[in-house]
Amino acid sequence: MQFNLKLFIRFFPQLLNGYFATLKYAGVGILLSLLFGLIIGVVLCMRIPVITFILKWYIDIFRETPLIVQMYLLYYGLPYMGILLSAPVAGMMAIILNESAFVAEIVRGGIESINPGQERAALSLGFGRVHLLIRILLPQALKSIYPSLTGQASYVLKDTSLLTLVTIVELTSVSRYLNSKYLIPGTAFIGSAIFYVVTFWVIQFVVYLLQRRQKWN
Amino acid sequence: MKKGFISVMLVILLVLSVLVGCGQGVGSAKEERVDTLQRIVEDGKMVVGVRARFPPIGQVNSTTGEIEGFVIDLIKLYAEKLDVKMEMKNVEWAALIPGLLNKDFDILACHMTRTVPRTASIALSDPFILTGTVAVLNANSRLSKWDDLNSSNVKIGITEGNVYIDIIEQRFPKAEMLTFAGKSEWTEALKAGRIDCILDGEFAGLDMMDIYPGSFKILPDGYLDIETYGFATRYEDLAFINSMNIFLQEIKASGEFGRIYEKWIGKEWVPTLEANAI
Numbered sequence: 001m002q003f004n005l006k007l008f009i010r011f012f013p014q015l016l017n018g019y020f021a022t023l024k025y026a027g028v029g030i031l032l033s034l035l036f037g038l039i040i041g042v043v044l045c046m047r048i049p050v051i052t053f054i055l056k057w058y059i060d061i062f063r064e065t066p067l068i069v070q071m072y073l074l075y076y077g078l079p080y081m082g083i084l085l086s087a088p089v090a091g092m093m094a095i096i097l098n099e100s101a102f103v104a105e106i107v108r109g110g111i112e113s114i115n116p117g118q119e120r121a122a123l124s125l126g127f128g129r130v131h132l133l134i135r136i137l138l139p140q141a142l143k144s145i146y147p148s149l150t151g152q153a154s155y156v157l158k159d160t161s162l163l164t165l166v167t168i169v170e171l172t173s174v175s176r177y178l179n180s181k182y183l184i185p186g187t188a189f190i191g192s193a194i195f196y197v198v199t200f201w202v203i204q205f206v207v208y209l210l211q212r213r214q215k216w217n
Numbered sequence: 218m219k220k221g222f223i224s225v226m227l228v229i230l231l232v233l234s235v236l237v238g239c240g241q242g243v244g245s246a247k248e249e250r251v252d253t254l255q256r257i258v259e260d261g262k263m264v265v266g267v268r269a270r271f272p273p274i275g276q277v278n279s280t281t282g283e284i285e286g287f288v289i290d291l292i293k294l295y296a297e298k299l300d301v302k303m304e305m306k307n308v309e310w311a312a313l314i315p316g317l318l319n320k321d322f323d324i325l326a327c328h329m330t331r332t333v334p335r336t337a338s339i340a341l342s343d344p345f346i347l348t349g350t351v352a353v354l355n356a357n358s359r360l361s362k363w364d365d366l367n368s369s370n371v372k373i374g375i376t377e378g379n380v381y382i383d384i385i386e387q388r389f390p391k392a393e394m395l396t397f398a399g400k401s402e403w404t405e406a407l408k409a410g411r412i413d414c415i416l417d418g419e420f421a422g423l424d425m426m427d428i429y430p431g432s433f434k435i436l437p438d439g440y441l442d443i444e445t446y447g448f449a450t451r452y453e454d455l456a457f458i459n460s461m462n463i464f465l466q467e468i469k470a471s472g473e474f475g476r477i478y479e480k481w482i483g484k485e486w487v488p489t490l491e492a493n494a495i
Contacts, residue, residue, distance in 0.1 A: 003233065076402065079409035087395075087411075167395040167406075176377060177396070183314065183338050190233070197229065201222075 004187045011178055011191070018174035019195045022160050025088075025170060026199075029095045029156040034149065036096065037103020042133055044108045055104070062101040068162055070094040075166040091163040099156050106148045110141035143214070150207045154200050161196075171195055253323050253450065254457040262302045265292055266322035269307045270400075272424050273481040274328045274346070274446065277307070287481035288446070291345055292326040294473065295464050310376075310399075314339060317451060324457065325449040328418060330380050335449075342448040342461040346482075347489060349440025350381065351422045352414045353433050355407060360414060362438045367391050374403040374412035381416045384442065400425070408432055418444055 008015075044055055062070065075090040085093070114137050122132045164173035171192045179188040257263045267284060269275040275286035284305055296303040305326075308316060313329075316322050317339060331341045352373075354360055366373065371392040375381050376399060385394050395412055397403040404425055406412050414436065415425075426433050450457045468474040469488070478486035 076405045076409075079405075079411075084409060084411070164396075165398050165402075167397060169396075173377075173396065177382075180311070180377060181334070181382070183318070185315075194233075201226070204222075 033099035040104035041107025110145035344445030352436035
């Protein structure tokens with residue numbers, strides 16, 4: 001298996017096009033999974049009886065089944081129930097539902113790990129539970145969980161490579177196309193790996209900058 | 218954080234440059250070139266890569282579980298004539314050519330369409346069967362001619378890495394092309410109406426119609442293109458490919474080919490000039 005630089009340069013425009021699609025899906029995926037995960041995590045901490053039960057069920061199912069199975073069920077399985085979702089909707093729903101479950105657990109863990117003394121103090125001072133959660137506990141929790149959330153961002157980025165299985169054209173599907181047409185696995189897949197790694201470095205760098213800004217505050 | 222960052226970047230750049238260096242070296246395998254056919258005769262054994270999910274060319278008998286089919290009978294006959302034992306490995310389509318190049322198999326005996334681009338990677342024998350490209354549609358589809366496919370309303374499905382990708386881009390540029398991982402995926406997609414048609418060889422089309430009887434039909438406008446299937450070997454194995462060609466000529470002349478053809482394809486074999494008298 002060899003990486004052929006000349007071929008990589010020749011196919012760079014196609015890989016770049018695929019990469020833009022990947023960025024689009026990853027961007028939406030990261031934003032929405034962080035948002036939903038955050039909301040679900042906070043709601044879990046409110047400990048409302050029925051809702052907590054339903055959410056925990058959702059989290060278990062979506063964390064314990066493979067993403068590829070979830071995508072296939074949404075794209076190929078739902079039509080048998082009369083629901084025909086388009087490929088991007090089905091694919092992104094699978095990714096967002098899947099990763100939100102993980103984010104929710106991370107958020108919940110972060111909040112619950114904060115010294116319960118704070119909770120008692122705040123409640124005794126008359127703070128409402130929701131106010132407590134959102135204005136006091138959550139900001140502190142975010143400081144400790146952001147490395148895990150950066151990890152989540154990289155997971156979503158890698159998850160987008162599975163979208164090729166539901167007919168969406170992104171970076172990995174371009175690699176697979178180049179490989180099956182020209183039989184150049186080394187160039188095609190190392191080529192796409194380069195894009196993924198560089199993107200991850202950028203994500204890490206952005207998080208690093210945000211962190212520094214926070215420290216100055 | 219910055220130090221770790223930079224050193225990780227340096228390591229990755231180093232790995233990449235080593236790989237690039239290897240790529241420009243004088244061939245990564247400094248093995249001795251052993252002629253495959255000679256080795257087969259010496260060892261008395263031949264390893265054949267098959268894809269037994271394409272009736273009637275290659276299939277798995279549902280009762281006995283044995284691999285059987287048109288090309289299977291042909292390759293068995295070849296092994297008999299060469300007086301060697303044969304081992305068959307039934308693998309995924311995508312694993313066939315890589316497996317051949319990797320020397321997991323000596324030869325491929327499957328529905329390998331003979332195309333010019335493929336000859337840049339593998340050697341192909343003379344045709345062992347003549348067939349053609351068809352379009353499979355939903356039974357209630359209103360598409361009736363090949364030209365109907367060239368419209369922006371039409372979604373054509375194909376398997377990844379299929380030979381038809383280029384054909385679709387050239388002949389039906391206005392249509393939207395969707396790539397699927399495999400036959401079962403696009404069968405489901407066609408049934409659900411996600412795509413309007415799929416392009417594949419005639420036998421694949423007929424097989425799909427058997428899977429969901431009544432759901433599908435074939436575009437009633439003849440073959441888009443004529444296709445021929447051939448045996449495939451690594452392209453340095455010219456002696457082996459030559460051997461397969463002589464074998465095919467011999468059995469076509471002797472009548473053995475006609476018998477096997479009628480057994481599996483269900484009609485009498487009539488040689489034509491269109492594809493090297495197959």
